[in-house]
Amino acid sequence: MISRSWRIVCRRYxxxxxxxxxxxxxxxxxxKQIGLxxxxxxxxxxxxxxxxxxxxSFSKQTKTFTETAIMVRQPALDLIDCIKATxxxxxxxRYVMYGEKGSGKSLTMAHLLHYAHEEGYLIxxxxxxxxxxxxxxxxxxxxxxxxxxxxxxxxxxxxxxxLHFKTQNxxxxxNTELKISKSYVWSxxxxxxxxxxxxxxxxxxxxxxxxxxxxxxxxxYEIKQLSxxxxxxxxxxxxxxxxFFYPLTRLxxxxxxxxxxxxxxxxxxxxxxxxxxxxxxxxxxxxxxLALPDDNQESYLPRYLLYKKGFELLDPFVPIEVxxxxxxxxxxxxxxxxxxxxxRGPPEIETELKFTSAGNPYKFMxxxxxx
Amino acid sequence: MALQFGVKHLFPVxxxxxxNILLKNVCKYSSKSTPTTTHALQDITDWETLNKKKxxxxxxxxxxxxxxxxxxxxKKQEFEFNIGKRHLANMMGEDPETFTQKDVDRAIEYLFxxxxxxxxxxxxxxxxxxxxxxxxxxxxxxxxxxxxFLFYTGKPxxxxxxxxxxxxxxxxxDFQDKVTRKKAVPDPNGELNIGNSAWLTKDQLEQVLVENIxxxxxxxxxxxxxxxxxxxxxYRHKEFIEKYQKPLATQKFALEIPKPSYDDEGRAFVTxxxxxxxxxxxxVTIRVPGTGKITINGKDLTYFEDIQPREQVxxxxxxxxxxxxxxxxxxxxxxxxxxxxxxxxxxxAWGLRSFVDKHMLEKMQVAGLLTRDHRRRERKKPGQPGARxxxxxxxx
Numbered sequence: 067m068i069s070r071s072w073r074i075v076c077r078r079y080x081x082x083x084x085x086x087x088x089x090x091x092x093x094x095x096x097x098k099q100i101g102l103x104x105x106x107x108x109x110x111x112x113x114x115x116x117x118x119x120x121x122x123s124f125s126k127q128t129k130t131f132t133e134t135a136i137m138v139r140q141p142a143l144d145l146i147d148c149i150k151a152t153x154x155x156x157x158x159x160r161y162v163m164y165g166e167k168g169s170g171k172s173l174t175m176a177h178l179l180h181y182a183h184e185e186g187y188l189i190x191x192x193x194x195x196x197x198x199x200x201x202x203x204x205x206x207x208x209x210x211x212x213x214x215x216x217x218x219x220x221x222x223x224x225x226x227x228x229l230h231f232k233t234q235n236x237x238x239x240x241n242t243e244l245k246i247s248k249s250y251v252w253s254x255x256x257x258x259x260x261x262x263x264x265x266x267x268x269x270x271x272x273x274x275x276x277x278x279x280x281x282x283x284x285x286x287y288e289i290k291q292l293s294x295x296x297x298x299x300x301x302x303x304x305x306x307x308x309x310f311f312y313p314l315t316r317l318x319x320x321x322x323x324x325x326x327x328x329x330x331x332x333x334x335x336x337x338x339x340x341x342x343x344x345x346x347x348x349x350x351x352x353x354x355x356l357a358l359p360d361d362n363q364e365s366y367l368p369r370y371l372l373y374k375k376g377f378e379l380l381d382p383f384v385p386i387e388v389x390x391x392x393x394x395x396x397x398x399x400x401x402x403x404x405x406x407x408x409x410r411g412p413p414e415i416e417t418e419l420k421f422t423s424a425g426n427p428y429k430f431m432x433x434x435x436x437x
Numbered sequence: 438m439a440l441q442f443g444v445k446h447l448f449p450v451x452x453x454x455x456x457n458i459l460l461k462n463v464c465k466y467s468s469k470s471t472p473t474t475t476h477a478l479q480d481i482t483d484w485e486t487l488n489k490k491k492x493x494x495x496x497x498x499x500x501x502x503x504x505x506x507x508x509x510x511x512k513k514q515e516f517e518f519n520i521g522k523r524h525l526a527n528m529m530g531e532d533p534e535t536f537t538q539k540d541v542d543r544a545i546e547y548l549f550x551x552x553x554x555x556x557x558x559x560x561x562x563x564x565x566x567x568x569x570x571x572x573x574x575x576x577x578x579x580x581x582x583x584x585x586f587l588f589y590t591g592k593p594x595x596x597x598x599x600x601x602x603x604x605x606x607x608x609x610x611d612f613q614d615k616v617t618r619k620k621a622v623p624d625p626n627g628e629l630n631i632g633n634s635a636w637l638t639k640d641q642l643e644q645v646l647v648e649n650i651x652x653x654x655x656x657x658x659x660x661x662x663x664x665x666x667x668x669x670x671x672y673r674h675k676e677f678i679e680k681y682q683k684p685l686a687t688q689k690f691a692l693e694i695p696k697p698s699y700d701d702e703g704r705a706f707v708t709x710x711x712x713x714x715x716x717x718x719x720x721v722t723i724r725v726p727g728t729g730k731i732t733i734n735g736k737d738l739t740y741f742e743d744i745q746p747r748e749q750v751x752x753x754x755x756x757x758x759x760x761x762x763x764x765x766x767x768x769x770x771x772x773x774x775x776x777x778x779x780x781x782x783x784x785x786a787w788g789l790r791s792f793v794d795k796h797m798l799e800k801m802q803v804a805g806l807l808t809r810d811h812r813r814r815e816r817k818k819p820g821q822p823g824a825r826x827x828x829x830x831x832x833x
Contacts, residue, residue, distance in 0.1 A: 166739075418755060422747040424738045433744055 085398040085405070087138070092146065092181035095138050101398040103135040106180060114179055117230035118193025119305075121172050123431065131406045137395065139170065141388045142177045148384070149181075149348050154299065157342040160349040160380055162307075164368045165388035168428025171352045174388055175303055178350060187301035187348070188244075188289065189234045192336060195309035196357045198223050199327055213280055217331050224278040224332060228271045228285075239265040244298060246288045252277050264288065279331045286335050293346040300347035302339050306357035308368075310337065311376040337379065351380070390426050399430065409434045497581055507572055514565035521562065538563070571647050594646040595654065602661045605677060609668045616670075634684045636662060641683070694790050697725065707791050712769070712784035714810050715776030719769030721784030725792055727764030729754075733781065734768055746778030753786040753806050757793055779810060 087102040089095060095104070111134045120128070128134045145161060152159055163171045182189055198220060209219045232239065244264040251257045252274065258267055267288070271281030293300045310333050315325050327333045340349050353371040368385060369377060391399065400416045403409035423429035522541060526533035529544050541562055549560040576593075577583040585593040587600070637645065639655045650658075665671055666678060697705035706724040731750065733740040741747050754760040765785060769777045786806035790798060801807055815824035822828065 414755075417760065418748075418751065421738070421751045421755075421760065422744055424747070426739075429744075 085402045086135075091184055092142075092177060093184055095143060095146070097143065099138045100140060100143065101137065101392075101395040103137050103398070103402055105133045105135045108134070110180070110183070113233055113236065114183060114189075114191075115176065116233055117226065118197070119172075119179065119191060120176055123428075124173065127431070130408070135402065136173055136177050136180075137170075137399065138177070139174065139388075139395065141170075141386050142174045145174075145178055145350065145386060146181055152348065154346045157345055158302075158347045158349050160340060160342060160351065160383040161386055162368050162372075162380065162383045163350065163352045163386050163388055164354075164366055164371070166366050166390070166426065167355050168426050169388050169390055170427050171354060171388050172305055175305055175350065175352060179301075179303060182301035182303075182348075183234075186238070186299075188238055188292075188298045190231065190289070190300060190302045190339065191234060192227070192304040193230070194357075195304065195306040195336075198332060199309055199315040199330065213283075214331060214334075217329055217334075218325055219279045219331055221275045221278050224282050225272055225275045228268055228278060228281065231285075232265070232268050232272070238298065239263070239268070244292055246284075247291050248284075248288075250280075250284050252280070264292075279335075282332060282335045286338050290339075290344040293344050296346055298346075302347065302349040304336060304340070304349075304351045306354045307340075307351040308353045308371040308373070308376060309357035311373040312358055340380065342382070351383075390424070391430070393420075396420055396430070399427070403434055494581070497577075497579070501579065504572075504574070511565055511569070514569070518562075518564055525562070571644075573647055592646075592648045592650070592654075595648055595650060595658075598646070599658065599661060601677065602665055605674045606661075606665055606668065609665070609670045609674070612670050612673070613668070634682045637681050637683055642681070645681075697791050700724070705792075707788040709784045709787045712767075712780040712787075714779035714783065715772050715813065717769050717772030717776035717780040719767055719771075719777070719780055719784065721765065721767040721781060721788055723785065723788040723792070724764040724766070725762070727762060729761045729763065731765045732767070734770075741774055741778060743774060746774040749775075749778040749782045750785070753782055753789060753801070756801065756804060756806065757789055757797055759789065759792070763789070763792075782806070783809060 085101070085103055087099045087104050089099060090104050090106070111128075115125075120134075141163065148159075148161070163174060165171050179189060179191060209221060210217070238244075245261050246258065246264060246267055247260055249257055249260040250267075252270070256270070256274070256277075258270060264285075267281060267285060271278045271285070289298075289300055292298050310327050313326060315327055315330070340351065342349075353366075353368045355366050355371065358371070365371075372380065397416070400409060400419070409415070419430060419433055423433050522536055523533040525541060525544050526536040528548075529540075531540065545560055545562050551559045553559050576585065576588060583589070583593075585597070587593040587596045590596045636659055639650060639652070642655065642658065643650055662678065662681060665674070671678065695707060697707045700706055704724045704726050706722055708720060708722045710720045712719050712721055731738050733750075738747055738750065741750070751760065754763065754765075765781075767781050767784065769780055771777075772780070783806070786801060790801075790807070793801070817824050
């Protein structure tokens with residue numbers, strides 16, 4: 067008995083456990099840890115990514131492997147270094163992440179969110195833009211907006227997003243006293259006074275779904291004010307940003323008229339956020355081919371994906387390319403899968419898989435599935 | 438003991454004497470034509486007179502006539518063929534003396550072009566031995582006595598073959614016994630190598646023996662030959678065994694492998710044109726001191742979105758372990774992913790022949806990398822929903 071457990075322990079330590087790192091705080095990650103996996107604690111994971119944020123296939127994988135492990139890669143480290151070196155008195159710097167399908171943009175985003183959370187940023191995270199604009203299941207709850215003429219609202223979606231915002235920033239909203247500057251009159255009986263905490267505004271939006279979109283507008287304005295006044299630093303993360311600029315959405319009004327993204331209130335709110343007229347924050351955006359319908363997915367470069375309008379909006383931005391796995395990263399990923407008993411077989415499989423998946427992380431994951 | 442022997446010897450002699458006496462008595466009592474007995478006896482002993490009196494039966498006569506006719510016919514055909522060959526040579530403007538069978542075939546193909554699919558149905562001019570089926574020469578002489586000692590089995594050549602094989606096996610056993618008695622060891626150099634040859638097929642054997650053979654008999658023949666070969670001293674009967682063996686063709690390639698040419702940077706490269714599979718057409722270039730880069734129509738391996746075409750492309754490289762040492766550059770058009778990837782795979786394998794040793798070449802051939810896949814989409818026939826699918830079959 068003892069000898070058996072001793073043997074297992076020996077085996078565990080004698081295996082070259084080179085794909086893991088025990089460093090679980092992103093702010094401490096540096097170049098020595100490129101290609102290594104670090105795991106996030108489950109409750110933190112739930113807090114940050116409860117309403118999205120991780121790709122679906124990845125979240126299924128986390129359930130199989132019973133842990134959330136993200137690989138430390140060069141683009142994420144570059145971004146973290148840039149953020150550490152920013153001067154927060156200047157207007158916000160916008161970063162655009164781009165890459166092929168399945169090269170790891172959303173996961174890099176997740177890594178950055180974890181970092182932002184640790185550093186105490188106020189996180190505004192839009193998990194996937196197309197969900198608002200293109201995922202029409204049966205009937206999208208839409209209503210004509212009251213404050214903005216001719217605009218369309220998505221009350222339920224925005225309410226869900228406000229809940230997501232609340233869970234992500236639980237700690238910040240409770241601890242610090244972030245107060246709103248103006249008072250907002252919702253109806254004859256409901257107002258939110260100036261000086262009330264931000265959390266109250268958010269609560270109101272969640273409870274009163276009818277006014278959710280207006281709450282969103284107000285929230286955006288308030289957060290910009292607070293950042294300018296140096297009361298909190300903000301981290302804006304939007305995945306699939308180019309979805310805002312595609313000429314059509316899948317929504318249509320009750321009169322069967324197709325709706326353009328600019329006519330939806332939430333696009334305007336989030337576009338406000340990404341303008342660089344405020345300070346003390348960071349904006350990270352991804353341009354993804356999957357946000358567009360299949361016909362327009364020719365290239366993965368930002369200029370093509372963002373169209374002219376988006377490009378002009380975002381114009382001075384820092385592009386960051388998220389590429390395929392390098393050899394070292396590939397080997398580390400393969401050994402991680404082996405450790406989790408996801409990949410079995412002789413070592414030659416690894417070279418073959420590297421070839422067939424052409425180094426693409428998503429394809430690699432897919433191809434290991436039947437093995 | 439001696440006395441006993443003597444008595445034994447005596448007995449048979451006495452028996453004989455008794456028998457003769459009895460016979461004579463029997464003759465005296467049973468035969469009626471007593472005056473002709475001496476004549477009859479004389480006739481029995483005289484072979485030539487017997488021969489003269491006996492007539493050949495009609496069937497025999499007819500058979501002999503037919504055999505003679507066939508021989509004459511064959512001679513005439515041979516004569517006509519030779520004359521025809523000379524005429525053909527004159528027509529083609531070539532020297533009649535040095536006009537070989539190959540030249541004849543070429544001339545016929547030129548003079549009588551045919552679009553028929555089956556080669557056996559096209560016009561041909563071959564020596565009469567190949568055209569007319571072989572017949573056995575007269576199997577028995579005028580008296581009706583067959584030449585072959587196994588004639589009455591119906592398949593004399595086949596059974597003679599088995600008989601010879603059995604005799605050789607017995608000889609091999611005897612030789613083995615002799616050698617073990619002298620306490621020697623079989624010569625290991627004399628081992629027969631039958632790895633690269635196969636036994637004649639049933640049809641070929643039928644052609645050689647000019648007789649029809651059943652499947653059972655063919656299996657027996659194979660068993661016999663396997664048995665003979667498995668003995669340690671079978672090498673002594675090598676000629677017999679080789680007569681019924683057919684060598685498998687593996688030496689075809691050595692003449693056809695192209696030599697690599699050298700480009701500007703001094704790297705060896707080989708281009709294979711005409712890579713086809715289904716409807717895809719293209720060409721593949723392989724450069725030898727390379728890093729494992731693959732370029733298809735200017736794009737990376739991601740040109741194929743699915744795993745299966747990618748695996749097809751990588752298979753020859755991984756099989757020959759040259760995935761890191763070769764650069765591949767290809768242009769294809771037409772067809773879909775399967776067709777294109779199949780064409781590239783063949784092209785890579787065909788090009789790799791110049792950079793790979795003989796042993797690996799054989800392995801590649803066995804793996805089927807070097808065969809051109811000639812399957813095309815089958816035509817849909819009228820009255821059926823598909824090429825093979827038929828409408829629901831109803832018994833009545």
